[in-house]
Amino acid sequence: MGRTVVSELWPDVGDLLPTDALDSIAAGAARADESGRPDPASLDLLRKIGWPALAIPTDFQGRGASLLESCAAQRLLGRADPALAVAVNMHIFTIGLTVEHWRRNSDVSWLLIEAIATQNRLVASAFAEPNLGGSATRSTLTAKQVPGGWEVTGKKYPCSLAAEADLVCLQVAAPGQDGAAPQVLVAMLPTNAPGLSVVENWDAMGMRGSASNTLVLDRCVIPDELVFYQAPAGAEDDDVLAAGVIWFSLTASAVYLGLAESALRAGRALLGTQRIAHLNSTRANLPSYQAALGDPYAALLTLEAGCAAVAARMDAGADPQRLLPAALAVKQQAVRTVPDFVSAIAEACGGASYARGGELARLWRDAQAVRFHPPTPVATRQFLGRSALGVPASLDLDESAPSLASKESR
Structure with a gap:
């Protein structure tokens, strides 16, 4: 490097x-x-x-x-x-x-x-589950209260470093007391806790070295003292949750910014040595290739500036609820900007970037994973659209919007 x-x-x-x-x-x-x-x-x-x-x-x-x-x-x-x-x-x-x-x-x-x-x-983070639609405030795993804690059975997938981490942070659903709304409990467990195991079934196209395997809970008991957060399922009007989404959205976007910079470094090396014979020039010195990267690079720099600026505002004590749309917008832009940027570099480098063992091919595959981190693009798009219109917004997918309609009527 x-x-x-x-x-x-x-x-x-x-x-x-x-x-x-x-x-x-x-x-x-x-x-x-x-x-x-x-x-x-x-x-x-x-x-x-x-x-x-x-x-x-x-x-x-x-x-x-x-x-x-x-x-x-x-x-x-x-x-x-x-x-x-x-x-x-x-x-x-x-x-x-x-x-x-x-x-x-x-x-x-x-x-x-x-x-x-x-x-x-x-610490591994086990918030993702099949059939959640990218929600971070719900769980399909329902815990049963037992003496001293909560017993839960189910699967968390994908869970990066599930087999390598010492602890795992996860959320599970719990029935509400006395007719109250269901709750979501967030806890941290040692990965060697009884009832926890890992199925190593990660075999994705990209981000292959992330070890995002399946965490299995089989009558696993979460002690009460390891539950450090509790809120109604689907509730998002909470500073802690908003702050957590901001942390994830910005740090994850920063990872993909680094990936894009690595692709740019690899592309510079290739474009600086690839010659167009009849023009007697390297691709890097030709205006057509330079112009092809201009707009994608502008988008990347804009994304980088946005990520740094929103992070600085959070550090300065901004209200997480009010900052959340901006942080989600950064992540949503990363979903398009980073894959497009890496693709533009690969296209400029031509067939040399398509070699299976090449660095650019690996980075192109890795870049596609930005589309799948929760909150997912579909849920984020809905949230940002509602925020733009000034109507109540939620990161829970809500096609008929009954919960939002009830908020508007109050």
Whole structure:
């Protein structure tokens, strides 16, 4: 990779993610793609440099990275190994969610984040499920109350680093008490808890090294003391939830910005050496090829500026509810901008970019995964459209909008 050039848009996070560590991680990216598993040496290196404590406040023995600094670090990691970056982004998002919860509630959740920092624990995030439509505020897994906790059976998929992490953060549904609305419980469990197992069935086109396997819960009991958040199912008028969605939307977008920069680096190298014989010039020096990348690059720079600006506003104390549409807009733009940018580079490089073992082919495949992270594009599009019209908006897909109609009538 060579020495990282610090962008004017991002803080220098070289102390959090040294250049030599990035170079080592980049060296394992192709191996991870080929094997369909994260490179063990890269994971070990992240632990060695204290990556699990990145976004944990220094008061709790963490590295104290802000959201903007976390995005900057994830951008650099996305340049080195996008699949590893998107996998550990689930850890970053979970830490961000937990810290935001603690800041608003000042409860015993600080014990959890301090333990993660001091014990260098890696957290997997098991919020995705089949048949949810990308919702983060519901679960198809219904927990049954038992003495001391909640018993639950079901599957979480895809769950990045399910087999490699020390802890897993997950949400499950619980019946409401005395006729109240169903609840969603968010808890953190050790991955060696009784009733938890992993089925290694991840075999995707791209992001192959993210190890996004299936987490199976078989009569798994979640102790009451490990439930750190509870809210009505589908409820979104909550600062903690909004802050968590903002953390995920921005840090995930930063990963894909790093991927795009890596594709640009690879494209520069190819275009600078590929010659058009009858013009006696490299493609990089021809106006037609230069112009072909102009608009996609402008879109990428706009996305990068938006991501950094919204992260900075969150760090400055903006209201998460009011900032949420902007953060979701950043993520929604990434869904189009990054794949289009990588495709434009690949097209400019011609058949050389289509080689199965080539870096550009791998990055093109990895870029397609940006379409599938919740909140999904369909749900986000609906939310942003309703926000634009000034009507109540929800990240739950709601084709007939009965819940929104009831809000409007109140």
